[in-house]
Structure formats: structure tokens, C-alpha cells
Amino acid sequence: MWSLLKIELYKIFKRPRTYIAFGAAAAIVFLFQAGLRFDGKSYLDLMLSNIDDAFDFDDSFKDRLLNGYFICFGILNILLIQMPLLVALVAGDAIAGEANMGTLRLALIRPVSRTQYLLVKFLASVIYTLILLIWLAVLALFGSMLLFGVNDMTVFRAGGIEVISSGDVLWRYFAAFGYAAVALTAVAALAFLLSVFAENSIGPIVAAMSIVVVFTILSEMNIPIYDKTIRPYLFTTHMVAWKGFFYVKSTEEGITINGSVGNLPAILKSLSVLVIYIASFLAAAIWVFRKKDILS
Amino acid sequence: MKRIILLTVPFTFFMLSLRAQTAEEIIALVKQKSDKVNDYEAKGKLKTNVVFIKAPVATVKVYFKKPDKLRIKNEKGISFIPKGSVNVNLGNIFAGNASYDIIDGGKEPGTGLRIIKLLPQEENAEVVLSTLYIDEKQLLIKKAKTTTKENGTFELEMTYGKYAEYGLADKVIFSFNTKDYKLPKGVTFDYDDGTKKEDKNKLKNKKGKIEITYSGYSINKGVPDSVFE
Numbered sequence: 062m063w064s065l066l067k068i069e070l071y072k073i074f075k076r077p078r079t080y081i082a083f084g085a086a087a088a089i090v091f092l093f094q095a096g097l098r099f100d101g102k103s104y105l106d107l108m109l110s111n112i113d114d115a116f117d118f119d120d121s122f123k124d125r126l127l128n129g130y131f132i133c134f135g136i137l138n139i140l141l142i143q144m145p146l147l148v149a150l151v152a153g154d155a156i157a158g159e160a161n162m163g164t165l166r167l168a169l170i171r172p173v174s175r176t177q178y179l180l181v182k183f184l185a186s187v188i189y190t191l192i193l194l195i196w197l198a199v200l201a202l203f204g205s206m207l208l209f210g211v212n213d214m215t216v217f218r219a220g221g222i223e224v225i226s227s228g229d230v231l232w233r234y235f236a237a238f239g240y241a242a243v244a245l246t247a248v249a250a251l252a253f254l255l256s257v258f259a260e261n262s263i264g265p266i267v268a269a270m271s272i273v274v275v276f277t278i279l280s281e282m283n284i285p286i287y288d289k290t291i292r293p294y295l296f297t298t299h300m301v302a303w304k305g306f307f308y309v310k311s312t313e314e315g316i317t318i319n320g321s322v323g324n325l326p327a328i329l330k331s332l333s334v335l336v337i338y339i340a341s342f343l344a345a346a347i348w349v350f351r352k353k354d355i356l357s
Numbered sequence: 358m359k360r361i362i363l364l365t366v367p368f369t370f371f372m373l374s375l376r377a378q379t380a381e382e383i384i385a386l387v388k389q390k391s392d393k394v395n396d397y398e399a400k401g402k403l404k405t406n407v408v409f410i411k412a413p414v415a416t417v418k419v420y421f422k423k424p425d426k427l428r429i430k431n432e433k434g435i436s437f438i439p440k441g442s443v444n445v446n447l448g449n450i451f452a453g454n455a456s457y458d459i460i461d462g463g464k465e466p467g468t469g470l471r472i473i474k475l476l477p478q479e480e481n482a483e484v485v486l487s488t489l490y491i492d493e494k495q496l497l498i499k500k501a502k503t504t505t506k507e508n509g510t511f512e513l514e515m516t517y518g519k520y521a522e523y524g525l526a527d528k529v530i531f532s533f534n535t536k537d538y539k540l541p542k543g544v545t546f547d548y549d550d551g552t553k554k555e556d557k558n559k560l561k562n563k564k565g566k567i568e569i570t571y572s573g574y575s576i577n578k579g580v581p582d583s584v585f586e
């Protein structure tokens with residue numbers, strides 16, 4: 062199994078297109094960091110415009126607010142919406158790519174069961190996803206910490222502002238990245254399932270991307286009829302729950318409680334929905350693949 | 358006649374000593390007390406209590422320099438400091454040579470604090486009206502309400518301790534008007550975690566408060582102007 066996994070990982074990382082995702086992630090992170098480095102205060106002016114007649118926001122306040130933790134949160138908000146597309150590039154190619162090259166039948170001649178083969182392929186896709194996330198963490202979190210320093214983290218929400226003590230932030234990022242890994246694995250599982258049906262990798266990649274885009278739009282639309290009927294069942298609704306780690310509880314007086322999470326049960330519920338999706342997609346992929354007549 | 362004079366003079370002095378001080382006299386004495394402080398640097402803990410802000414307790418330094426410079430600095434972290442916080446130092450009410458009309462408002466029922474209103478004579482003054490609640494015996498301002506042209510109404514509540522002789526409080530609660538806070542979801546990328554939302558009407562026009570509990574003052578040791586830039 063291990064040697065099979067090594068082969069699959071070698072195949073993934075040998076392909077130049079694998080690195081498109083790493084390059085795209087690096088470019089977005091760099092552009093975001095550069096933009097805020099040179100014109101971050103204008104961005105903050107927009108965020109603070111609602112209350113700037115009630116509070117004093119001098120340059121030193123803005124410099125502190127514009128710290129590595131704040132920047133990384135902004136990057137993740139933008140990038141974690143795009144990441145599924147990058148993950149689909151590899152996971153959608155996992156089986157369909159072999160079929161396209163005519164190597165699938167050959168690969169299955171080896172004394173490995175179809176289930177085992179599929180699990181190894183899926184595991185390789187998951188490892189790729191994790192490495193991509195680690196790359197993102199290094200650039201977005203540690204890179205921003207290095208460039209902008211650290212301070213208390215301010216989270217702007219539609220109905221209020223939450224300030225988290227600097228010592229209480231890092232573990233939230235680790236939790237959020239852990240959650241994002243599960244969320245992206247769900248996308249990988251979807252692309253992987255679609256890959257089983259196709260003979261060409263373009264199909265499952267585009268199909269997975271389309272499903273993610275349509276579901277994301279449905280998840281983000283604030284149309285009451287969808288709120289209770291469709292939204293709770295879409296995996297894309299639950300993919301953004303990583304943000305919940307940055308929402309904190311407070312005392313009656315509005316003092317933030319260190320180590321608290323606003324609504325942990327909601328995050329755990331979303332996490333379990335994603336796990337169910339992963340298991341269902343993977344089980345369906347195995348079921349289809351075991352019955353499939355492999356001709357290429 | 359001699360007898361009458363001998364009886365009248367001590368009685369007159371006795372009556373004069375019993376006479377309540379006029380509002381002008383009280384203000385002069387309070388001002389005299391606050392004039393002892395040319396500058397100070399104070400350490401303290403700041404609690405922010407604004408309906409749309411959740412923030413940790415911050416360690417702050419408060420710098421003051423005559424006539425009316427005041428700066429609250431969070432040395433490390435992030436604190437939302439309200440505009441008009443310069444009024445945290447009550448000496449600012451008497452700052453400069455501004456002249457004002459003094460109106461005696463009598464005593465506050467219950468507390469017995471003397472209510473004195475200050476009306477600036479200058480037409481373009483930022484402060485429209487200051488109402489002070491003064492402990493006449495200690496010559497300390499316990500409460501103050503200041504109405505400004507630009508920044509609404511501020512309220513102050515002071516608790517005094519070992520720096521009372523300088524008229525400096527150990528604890529100040531500064532209340533100010535806040536507006537409704539709202540940012541579009543598209544800007545904040547907000548995620549609905551299912552937490553019950555506060556009633557929107559409750560959030561509107563609520564007073565915000567900051568509470569500073571001072572741990573110590575360093576008085577008249579000099580504060581550089583650069584601190585206030």
C-alpha cells in the first residue's frame with residue numbers, strides 16, 4: 062500500500078500542472094500582502110468608515126490593526142473560496158487521467174484490489190490537498206506574521222467587531238487550517254467521484270468546479286426560501302465554518318473570553334456534515350469503480 | 358451699644374462660616390486643586406463596553422499635559438478609544454483662559470452633590486454645556502455631563518482614592534453616544550454560525566462606555582509633547 066502511495070504521489074508531483082495551484086496560491090497571497098502593505102490604510106478606512114465619527118483611529122492604531130493575523134484572515138477569506146478549484150485540478154484527474162492515457166487497465170492488472178487502488182489514489186489527492194494547505198499556511202500566516210508583525214486580531218463582522226488577544230490567536234489558525242483540510246477533502250472526494258465516471262480529466266475537473274461554484278452561490282445567497290430548504294444540506298454551506306474559530310464569546314460587559322469559540326457545536330455539526338459527504342462520495346466512487354467495465 | 362456689638366460680631370462670623378459656598382467659590386477651589394497637576398502619566402486597565410464591540414481588557418497608559426492634551430495609549434494591543442476621550446481628564450473643563458457663566462443647580466437629591474453648570478461664553482466653543490456634580494467637602498467632581506457641538510454628550514463618573522488631593526480619580530467611567538454599526542456581508546465575508554442575534558432596536562443609539570481603572574499616577578514629572586502627536 063505504501064509503495065503504491067509513493068508511486069501515486071510521485072505521479073502527482075511529477076506533473077507540471079500540479080504546481081499551478083502552488084503558483085496561483087503564492088500569487089494571490091503575494092498580491093494581497095503587497096496591496097495591504099502599500100495601501101492597507103485605505104482598506105481599513107473602508108472597514109472603519111461606519112464608526113469613524115465615534116472613535117479615534119490614528120495611524121498607530123491602523124498600523125497595529127494591520128498585523129499578520131488580520132492580513133492572514135483576509136487572505137483565507139478570499140483564497141479558501143478559490144482553493145476547491147485548485148484541489149479539483151488534481152483529484153478530478155486521479156482516475157480519469159489514467160483512463161485518458163490508457164493506463165488504468167494496465168494499473169489494475171497488478172495484484173491490488175480496485176478498492177485498494179481507489180483508496181490509494183484518494184489518499185494521494187488528500188495528501189496533495191494537505192501539502193497545498195501547508196504551503197498556504199506558510200505563505201499567508203507565517204509570511205504575513207513576518208511581514209506585518211503580530212498584535213491583537215480584529216475581526217469585522219456584519220453586526221460588530223471582535224478583538225482577540227494576540228496570545229489567543231495562533232491556536233485558532235491551526236484549528237481553522239485543520240477544518241479547511243476537511244472541507245477541501247470534501248471537494249477532493251467530489252472531484253474524485255466524478256473522475257471515476259469519466260474517460261477524460263477535463264470533464265470531472267470542470268464538473269466539480271461547476272458544482273462548487275453553483276453550490277457556493279446558493280450558500281451565499283440570502284434568499285429566505287433557500288435558507289431552510291437547500292442551504293443546510295449543501296456541503297459548501299459548511300465549508301466556511303472555519304471562520305467560526307475566530308468568533309469569540311464575551312462577558313455581559315463585552316469583554317472577550319480567551320480560548321472561547323462563539324458557537325463550537327455549530328462548527329462541530331458542520332464538520333460532521335463534511336465528514337458524511339466525504340464518506341458518501343468515497344463510498345459511491347468505490348461502488349461505481351468496482352462495478353465499472355474498464356475499457357481503457 | 359458696646360454689648361450689642363460684642364454679641365453681633367461673633368454671631369456674624371458664625372453665620373458667615375455656616376453660609377454655603379457660592380458656585381463660583383466651589384469652582385475656583387476645584388480649579389485650584391486641578392491646577393496642582395501640570396502633567397501626569399498614569400497606568401491603568403481599560404474595559405470597553407460598546408454594544409457592537411467585543412474586546413479584551415487592555416493595559417493602557419494615559420498621558421496628560423496642560424492645558425488640554427490627553428492621550429490614551431494601548432502600549433501593545435488594539436483598543437477602540439472614543440472621540441472626546443480627552444474629557445476623561447476633568448481639568449480640561451477649566452483648560453486655558455476660557456470664560457464661562459456659572460449656574461448653581463442646587464443639590465442632587467439622594468447624594469447631596471452640588472450641581473453646577475458651566476456655560477462657555479465663547480460662541481464657537483466646542484463644549485456647549487458642562488454639568489458638574491461636586492462633593493463640596495472634598496472638592497471633588499464625582500460626575501460630569503458634557504454636551505459638545507460635534508461629538509454628542511459625554512458622561513463621566515469618578516471614584517477617588519489616594520490621588521484625591523490632586524483631583525485625580527482612581528476609576529473613571531466614560532459614557533458616550535454610539536451610532537448603529539453595520540457592514541455589508543460582502544465586505545466582511547461573514548459566516549452565520551447560528552448564534553442568536555441581538556435585537557436590532559436594542560443595538561440602536563445605545564450608550565458606549567469605557568472604564569479606566571488606574572493603578573498609579575506619575576504626577577508633574579514631565580511628559581514630552583511627542584506623546585500627543
